[in-house]
Amino acid sequence: MLKKKIVTNLEECGALWKAFMEVRYVSDLWDFRLCFQRHFRNRPYFLVLEDRKGVYGILPLVYLSDTETYVLFPGETWKGKTWLERTPIYCREPRAFYDLLLESPERTYLRYMEGRECPPSPAFEVDETGYLLYPPDLDFDINGLYERFPWKKLKAIKKEIAAILGTESSWRINRLSDYDLLVEMNLRSFGENSYLHDPRFTESFRDILGFLDRRGWLRMVALEVSGQTIAVDLAALYEGIYVPFLGGTHLDFRGVAKVMNMHHIEFAMTEGLSRVDFLCGDFYWKKLWHLNPEPLYKFVSPALREELQPHQEEPEGIDLVMPLQEISLAGF
Numbered sequence: 001m002l003k004k005k006i007v008t009n010l011e012e013c014g015a016l017w018k019a020f021m022e023v024r025y026v027s028d029l030w031d032f033r034l035c036f037q038r039h040f041r042n043r044p045y046f047l048v049l050e051d052r053k054g055v056y057g058i059l060p061l062v063y064l065s066d067t068e069t070y071v072l073f074p075g076e077t078w079k080g081k082t083w084l085e086r087t088p089i090y091c092r093e094p095r096a097f098y099d100l101l102l103e104s105p106e107r108t109y110l111r112y113m114e115g116r117e118c119p120p121s122p123a124f125e126v127d128e129t130g131y132l133l134y135p136p137d138l139d140f141d142i143n144g145l146y147e148r149f150p151w152k153k154l155k156a157i158k159k160e161i162a163a164i165l166g167t168e169s170s171w172r173i174n175r176l177s178d179y180d181l182l183v184e185m186n187l188r189s190f191g192e193n194s195y196l197h198d199p200r201f202t203e204s205f206r207d208i209l210g211f212l213d214r215r216g217w218l219r220m221v222a223l224e225v226s227g228q229t230i231a232v233d234l235a236a237l238y239e240g241i242y243v244p245f246l247g248g249t250h251l252d253f254r255g256v257a258k259v260m261n262m263h264h265i266e267f268a269m270t271e272g273l274s275r276v277d278f279l280c281g282d283f284y285w286k287k288l289w290h291l292n293p294e295p296l297y298k299f300v301s302p303a304l305r306e307e308l309q310p311h312q313e314e315p316e317g318i319d320l321v322m323p324l325q326e327i328s329l330a331g332f
Helices: 010-020 030-040 095-103 142-146 151-165 178-193 199-215 256-271 284-288 302-307
Strands: 003-007 043-051 054-064 069-072 109-113 125-133 169-173 218-225 228-238 241-249 275-280 292-300
Touching: 003 010, 010 030, 010 043, 010 054, 030 199, 043 095, 054 095, 069 109, 109 125, 142 256, 151 256, 178 199, 178 218, 178 228, 178 241, 199 218, 199 228, 199 241, 218 256, 228 256, 241 256, 256 275, 256 284, 292 302
Parallel strands: 241 275
Antiparallel strands: 003 043, 043 054, 054 069, 109 292, 125 275, 125 292, 169 218, 218 228, 228 241
């Protein structure tokens, strides 16, 4: 028989996370997640199931008071959507995932879950698409990526890149003060549509910058042309997985984003990395560059799903979720 326990003390939650959560990506580390928790300060609500053998499953949630929903820790949200992807969920055996969902609060909204944690079921639906590149599949040869492009498109991209890099350009790695330039350029480009328009995101990533730098996992890349910094990207390299998290580019330099994207890919090829994760967001360039699309999934609790009916105005801070066929999680 399963015993249900709710843990709300942050230190206890941290101990559970460190003891049971599988660390596959840098964002799976508790200290990485704390960089967001310090600034968003959502109330932890870790759902723990135990049996005679000990901990059976852990669903790491927080409560969002503004939308009255439960989302994955630490609940960093932008326009009602959590931002971090692939949050680990501890299940001692596959069945535990369904038991956790059965015991989850009525207004639970889980996003960006990997397919291996979401077996085929009407309980889950595709959330967004992540875009990745696997250098081993290309034998760590950039020409393997080039072969995916139509010749004319590739020629145009190379021409744009050459036009920028051919004008007294240079690269700068890990000058921490470049973060302020990144924020400034990002806000100039996107304004209120930028994550960094929310100071909690700006300061969370500033903390992440320091955390990655102390651990030797930071790769903040700045491109300088004729003495002017025209682009800065913040990326992490952890256990062979390279993740460019965010960046900023100068509005006067058309095509500079292509230069940065190609730089990240060439770096991954040269260093023999296992993957580059360009994250979710269906920006047109990710398809044009023939990255590998991989769906991530979401779960919306039945009570919350019933509240969001089709053709009804969506409550602020919650995505409209089309109703699924009636299911009984107890049947899994």
